[in-house]
Amino acid sequence: MPTVLVLTAHGDDMEFFAGGTIAKLCALGYDVHLVMATDNSKGTFELTKEQMFGLRLKEARAAAEVLGLRSVACLDYPDGELSDVPLNRLRGQFMESVRRLRPDIVFTFDPWAPYEGHQDHRAVSWAAMEATSFASFPLYYPEQLAAGLAPWTVPQVCYFAKSPIDTNRVVDIGGEAIRKKIEALYCYDSQMVLTLADVQMAIGSAPYDIPEITSLDPHDYRAFIDQRVRTTATIVGKKYGLEYAEHFRRTRWGGTERMAPAGSIPAEDW
Ligand SMILES: [Zn+2]
Numbered sequence: 001m002p003t004v005l006v007l008t009a010h011g012d013d014m015e016f017f018a019g020g021t022i023a024k025l026c027a028l029g030y031d032v033h034l035v036m037a038t039d040n041s042k043g044t045f046e047l048t049k050e051q052m053f054g055l056r057l058k059e060a061r062a063a064a065e066v067l068g069l070r071s072v073a074c075l076d077y078p079d080g081e082l083s084d085v086p087l088n089r090l091r092g093q094f095m096e097s098v099r100r101l102r103p104d105i106v107f108t109f110d111p112w113a114p115y116e117g118h119q120d121h122r123a124v125s126w127a128a129m130e131a132t133s134f135a136s137f138p139l140y141y142p143e144q145l146a147a148g149l150a151p152w153t154v155p156q157v158c159y160f161a162k163s164p165i166d167t168n169r170v171v172d173i174g175g176e177a178i179r180k181k182i183e184a185l186y187c188y189d190s191q192m193v194l195t196l197a198d199v200q201m202a203i204g205s206a207p208y209d210i211p212e213i214t215s216l217d218p219h220d221y222r223a224f225i226d227q228r229v230r231t232t233a234t235i236v237g238k239k240y241g242l243e244y245a246e247h248f249r250r251t252r253w254g255g256t257e258r259m260a261p262a263g264s265i266p267a268e269d270w
Contacts (some may be wrong), residue, residue, distance in 0.1 A: 004032040005103035007094050007128040009082065009120035011040050011060045012188040017160035018107050019067065020233065021246050022172025024270050026068030027176065033071045034064065035097050037090065037124050037186030042079040043194050045201075052079075056192050062187035066173075066180055082123035087130075090123060092141045094131035099149040105156045107133045110249055113161030125159075132157050158248035169250040170240045171270065173233060178244045182229050186222060196221040 004025055006014045014022060014034055026032050040059075056074055064072045075083055075093055098106070109116070109125035116122050127144050136153040138212040145151070158169060172180065185192060197218040203210050215222060233244035240247075251257075257265070 001029045001031055002104040004030050004105045004107065005035045005097060005100055005101050006032065007037075007097070007106065007108040007124060008034065009037050009109070009118070009124045010043065010079065010191075011056060011063070012185060012191040013121070014107070015063055015067075015181060015184045015188070016229075018158070018246055018248070020177040020244065021158075021171040021248075021270070022069070022107070023067050023177045023180035023184070024151050024171065024173065028269055030270075031070045032068070033073075033097075033101055033103075034060070035075065035094065036060065036075045037075045037077050037082060037127075038079040038120055039074060039076045040079050040191065043047060043191055045194065045197050047140075047190060048189055050073050052190060052254075053079075053189065059188045059190065063184040064258070066184040068186060068207060080118075083119040085123065087123070087127055090127035091130045092144075095135050095141055096144055096149070098131055098135040098154060099144055100151050102152045103154060104208070106154050107158045107248075108132075110161040110164065113159070113163055113165050113249075115163040116161065121162075129159075153254070154204075156250065156252045158250045160246075160248055164247065164249060166249045167247040170236070170242070170245050170247045172237075173246050174237075174243045177190050178230065178233055180232075182226050182261030185225055185229065192221045192225055193218045194259055196224050199224075 006022065008014050022032055039053050040056045041049045044052055057072065060072045108128035109121050111125035111129045132154040136151045138145060138151050196216060200214050200218065203214050213224065233246065237243050237245035238249050
């Protein structure tokens with residue numbers, strides 16, 4: 001079956017941006033692997049850094065089990081500090097994953113999308129885009145080839161973003177896919193508490209109240225997350241006549257797709 005590699009910054013990034021699509025691919029039997037760059041250690045208002053560090057793989061593995069992933073890895077860089085990591089080092093680590101797993105599809109952040117406020121997302125986007133673009137060049141990170149890996153041309157990259165641009169691949173995530181996306185997000189308990197608490201604090205800074213949100217205990221986030229995820233997927237779905245959808249800016253076969261002979265691209269099962 002095809003192999004999929006997801007390159008993200010934090011636990012819950014994949015689930016928020018592509019969880020329904022990943023659930024669908026896993027259900028079809030695709031081998032999906034996740035590499036997260038950071039340890040999530042700043043994603044809390046109530047826990048210590050050490051407590052967060054202890055949770056990073058536990059929560060990610062629980063979510064991976066819900067979705068059906070093959071593997072989860074964490075590069076363990078400090079959360080919120082990826083700008084201190086040289087681009088070429090992170091790019092090399094992502095490229096090592098690409099050359100080792102030889103994915104048919106890579107999912108990651110879009111470096112060209114606007115309004116991305118998180119430096120970890122920006123850092124991952126540039127490193128991942130370059131890693132997928134240059135993994136086929138043998139003189140990049142030759143030590144990886146000396147260690148037994150081979151260059152690899154990534155056939156397809158699907159980019160996601162908070163404010164996506166030029167989306168050209170929509171995925172119907174109705175039914176089981178959105179249910180699993182939401183269930184996987186619940187596995188990131190620490191991050192869901194944070195998500196609700198963060199919205200509550202933002203409302204607290206406003207000249208109005210939204211009592212149905214601010215009156216909630218942040219630990220009682222399930223209905224809030226469910227509604228937020230469904231609303232987002234509904235807005236995307238409406239554009240394409242679907243109940244729930246996720247969408248991506250996709251590049252295939254190094255941009256040669258536009259030169260493909262008519263009828264030569266097989267239909268997709270996802
Ligand atoms: Zn993130």
